[in-house]
Amino acid sequence: MNPSRTATVARYLVLSAMAVAVLLPFVSIVLAALHPSGAQISGLSLPTTWSWSNFADAWREANFSHLVLSSVIIAAGVVPLAVVLATLAAYSLATLDPLGGRAMSVAFVLGLTLPIELVVVALYFDLRQVGLTNSYLGVILAETALFMPFGVYWMQNHFASIPRELLEAARVDGAGSLSILGRVLLPISWPALTTLGLLYFMWSWNQFLLVIVLMQNPDLRTAPAGLGFFVGQYSTNIPLLSAASLIVIGPIVVLYLIFQRNFVSGITQGAVKG
Amino acid sequence: MADTAPLARRRPRRRARRVVALLYIAPAALVYVAFAIWPAIHTVYLSFLDWDGILPATSAGFSNYTDVFTDPTLGPALWHAIVLIVFFAVIPCALGLLMTALLQGNVRGMTAFRVIFFLPQVLPLVAVGITWRWLYNDDGLVNQGLRWIGLGGVTRAWLGDYNLALVALGLIGTWAMSGLCMVLFLAGAQKIDVALYEAVALDGGGPVRRFFAVTLPALRGEITIASVITTIAALASFDLVFVTTNGGPVDRTTVPGLLVYRLAFNESDIGRASALAVVLTLIVIVFVTAIRTLTREKA
Numbered sequence: 368m369n370p371s372r373t374a375t376v377a378r379y380l381v382l383s384a385m386a387v388a389v390l391l392p393f394v395s396i397v398l399a400a401l402h403p404s405g406a407q408i409s410g411l412s413l414p415t416t417w418s419w420s421n422f423a424d425a426w427r428e429a430n431f432s433h434l435v436l437s438s439v440i441i442a443a444g445v446v447p448l449a450v451v452l453a454t455l456a457a458y459s460l461a462t463l464d465p466l467g468g469r470a471m472s473v474a475f476v477l478g479l480t481l482p483i484e485l486v487v488v489a490l491y492f493d494l495r496q497v498g499l500t501n502s503y504l505g506v507i508l509a510e511t512a513l514f515m516p517f518g519v520y521w522m523q524n525h526f527a528s529i530p531r532e533l534l535e536a537a538r539v540d541g542a543g544s545l546s547i548l549g550r551v552l553l554p555i556s557w558p559a560l561t562t563l564g565l566l567y568f569m570w571s572w573n574q575f576l577l578v579i580v581l582m583q584n585p586d587l588r589t590a591p592a593g594l595g596f597f598v599g600q601y602s603t604n605i606p607l608l609s610a611a612s613l614i615v616i617g618p619i620v621v622l623y624l625i626f627q628r629n630f631v632s633g634i635t636q637g638a639v640k641g
Numbered sequence: 642m643a644d645t646a647p648l649a650r651r652r653p654r655r656r657a658r659r660v661v662a663l664l665y666i667a668p669a670a671l672v673y674v675a676f677a678i679w680p681a682i683h684t685v686y687l688s689f690l691d692w693d694g695i696l697p698a699t700s701a702g703f704s705n706y707t708d709v710f711t712d713p714t715l716g717p718a719l720w721h722a723i724v725l726i727v728f729f730a731v732i733p734c735a736l737g738l739l740m741t742a743l744l745q746g747n748v749r750g751m752t753a754f755r756v757i758f759f760l761p762q763v764l765p766l767v768a769v770g771i772t773w774r775w776l777y778n779d780d781g782l783v784n785q786g787l788r789w790i791g792l793g794g795v796t797r798a799w800l801g802d803y804n805l806a807l808v809a810l811g812l813i814g815t816w817a818m819s820g821l822c823m824v825l826f827l828a829g830a831q832k833i834d835v836a837l838y839e840a841v842a843l844d845g846g847g848p849v850r851r852f853f854a855v856t857l858p859a860l861r862g863e864i865t866i867a868s869v870i871t872t873i874a875a876l877a878s879f880d881l882v883f884v885t886t887n888g889g890p891v892d893r894t895t896v897p898g899l900l901v902y903r904l905a906f907n908e909s910d911i912g913r914a915s916a917l918a919v920v921l922t923l924i925v926i927v928f929v930t931a932i933r934t935l936t937r938e939k940a
Contacts, residue, residue, distance in 0.1 A: 378744055385740070386757045389820060395782045396772045410785025452669040459665035466659045471666060478677060480869075480929050482877035484898050485922045488905045488914050489683035490676065492694065512676030515669055544662070573765040575880040576898070580906065591765040591880075598771055598884050605775055612768040623763045627756045630763055635825050 400609035408605055421610035428601070429611050433586045434593035437503070441578075441589060442571040444507035445514070449567050450560060452511065453518025458548050460519065461526035462534055472523065478516030486513070487580050494581060501584045509581060510571055518563055521633070525559040526552065562633040565626050572619055590615045688915035695909075705916035715917060718895040719924065721807055722876045725896070726928070728811025729818050729875035730868050736815075737822030737867065741830050741860070742852045751827075758820030766817075770884035773813045774800065777885075800886050806894050810885060814875060822867045829863035830856060865936040869929055876925050897921040 395411055400421050402414040426432070459465050460472050490509060491500065499505030529552065537547045553560075578592040585596070594615050601607050623630055688705055692698035709715050761769065776782045777799040784796040799809040837855045846854065879898030882888065888895040888903075897917055905914035 381740070381743055382754050385819075385823075386754055389757050389760060389816070391782065392772050392776055392816070395776060399775060407780065409780045410782045452672060456666040456669035459662045463662035463665065464659055465662035465666060466656075468662075471670065474678075475673070478673070480873065480925060481677070481681060482873065482898070482918075482922055482925055484877060484879070484901045484918045485684055486677055486680045488680075488901065488911060488918060489687055490680040491905070492687075492911075493680055493683060508672060509676045512672045515673045515677070519669060544665075569763055573767075575765070575767055575883070576902065580902070591767040594765075594771070595767045595880070595884055598774070605778070608771055609775065612771045616764055616768045619763055619765065620760075623760065624756070627759070631755060631759050631824060634759075634762060634821070635828060 396609040396612060399605050400613055402606045404606050405604050406606055418606065421606050422614065425607050425611040425614060428607065429593055429597045429614075430586070431590065431593070431611075431614060434588055434590045437582075437587055438572055438589040438591075440503050441506050441510070442568050444503065445510045445571045446564050446567045448507065449511040449514050449518055450564050453515060453563070454522050454556075454560070455548075456515075457519045457522030458526055458552065461523045463544060472519075475516045475519040478513075479520065483513065483576050487576060490577075491580050500581055501587055502581075503587070506578060506581050509577055510574060513577070514567055514570055518567070521563055522556075522559065525556060529555070558629075561626070562629040565622065565629050566633045568622070569619055569630070684915045684918055687911055688919050690912045690915075692911040693909040694905075694911050698912075701912050705912045706920070708913055709916050709920050712913075714892055714895060715900060715913070717892065718897050718900050718917075719920070721894060722878070722896050722921070722924070724807060725811050725814060725875040725878060726872050728808070729814035729878070730871035732815050733818040733822045733871055734864065734867050736819045737826045738857070738860070738864075740823050741826040742848070742856065744827065745830050745856070755824055755827075759824050760820070761817040762821050766880035767884050769813065769817060770881045773816075774885055777809055800894075801890050803890055803893055806886055806890060810882065810894050813881060813885070814871075814878070818871045818874065822871070825863045825867050826860055829860045833859045861936055865932060868932050868936070872928050872932065873925055876921065876928065 391411075398411060398413065399408055401417050401419070402408050402421075403416060403418045404421055404424055406414075456475075460468050465471070494500050494502075494505045494509070499508070533551060534547060537551045542550070572589070573591060574589070575591050575595060578589050579595065582588045582592065585593070588596075594611055597611055598608060689701055689703070690698040691701040691704075709719075778784075779796075779798050783799060787793065787796050797805075800806050802809070833855060837859075838851055841851045841854055844850075877898055878896050879902065882894060882896050882899050883902075886894040888899050898921070901914045901918045901921070903914075904910045904917065
């Protein structure tokens, strides 16, 4: 074997070892979820009988009908609202030279580093005062606000990368700023918008701290938030817990496998341009 | 002279346009200020109060802040968060760089590997935590693996171990963050001009020189970003700790996020919860600024 061939084989061995390290935990909970409920399991082991019923049991026990419905309602509110607001703001900041635009761009970007912990305590009392705790609207608006810095930043970078000539040409033709956005920019912005929408969906689906604080009513919690409390109740029933985790992981993994390019580019490029 | 008149007329029009442009920003700014900026400021205000969330509040001066540093449970939590940086940020970045050095060049099938390495980034951390609770269990995969390689003597319930629970928790972060660092660095390394490597080779430099002279400086931007993201994830961690150890055993794995939640919503000590949140934010800002300064290009 020549040296370059040895190097290639070594590369694949290292990569495969890493891939196994990432994937083994999944294999472990998938197998665990297929053992009979409450069974004593040992590490990676094939169940003697495959118990698909764990998924139905976990769905019922953890009240996933309510939880998933809440997750869907919140995501269905956050994604369009946050994408539209971020796009409008970014369009103006990137192309219309608004008064005080530079300072506002900075104010949005600074939000990228603020931990949720700083916001969540006062937010609970603020929203309680106006009746927006235990309310889908409260969570939707709070998440929209928390995701705003990234969205504005992402769309602003996108609009700034579009050639000026395109905008100038439309302006000379007498198009107003709204019709430039709608007829010229949006049609060529679908990739950026899709990526933003997918990231927003993921963050909304995965959000935990905000939801357990703002939704004290267990019936209104989202799937991950419900799962967080389900652990306390069934801490020793590994098959049931594994099945419940897979139910929560499922939708996001399916989306990721379909749109992996958008997810990877969104998270890596969205960060790198800073 | 003839040109100044239209210019003078144009200026107010231009100003009017710049004001109208604000209308596009208004909805986003309104939501952002009302639901993120205002609560953040309000938290700072609450941090100077003694308040249980119901009865009238009294002024507390700086006492909540002195508590953050002197209280036997709050101080260690800040320290734990800083220890987690080693596992969430330092090790993943080092591992990512090592892998980049080893793997540079085109690898066929890289897309598939990238999809796998990046997977932990999209998962809800609550589910990741539950998965690792099981892996670290007495009968879990970690102990099974240790027995298999003949280290049966060191097996234990890792997340319940007084001395090693924090390390075990940190390694979950290493598992989750290494892929992100690797994907970032490999993508950055692909943009490096091959001529630079050839220049080093002509000078008689080996792979080590090549890495330190070319790859590492070229990845400066990616290294900054990866360390900022992972450091914030370590300092502001909550979900993972909440489901794996909930701070135990005996407060050995408490983190600021967990105590902010506990103080505010279980112990009704809003002032201290807010002060801890403010201190946590300041620590985040200090670390992010330090990383940016350290990795800034030396002109």
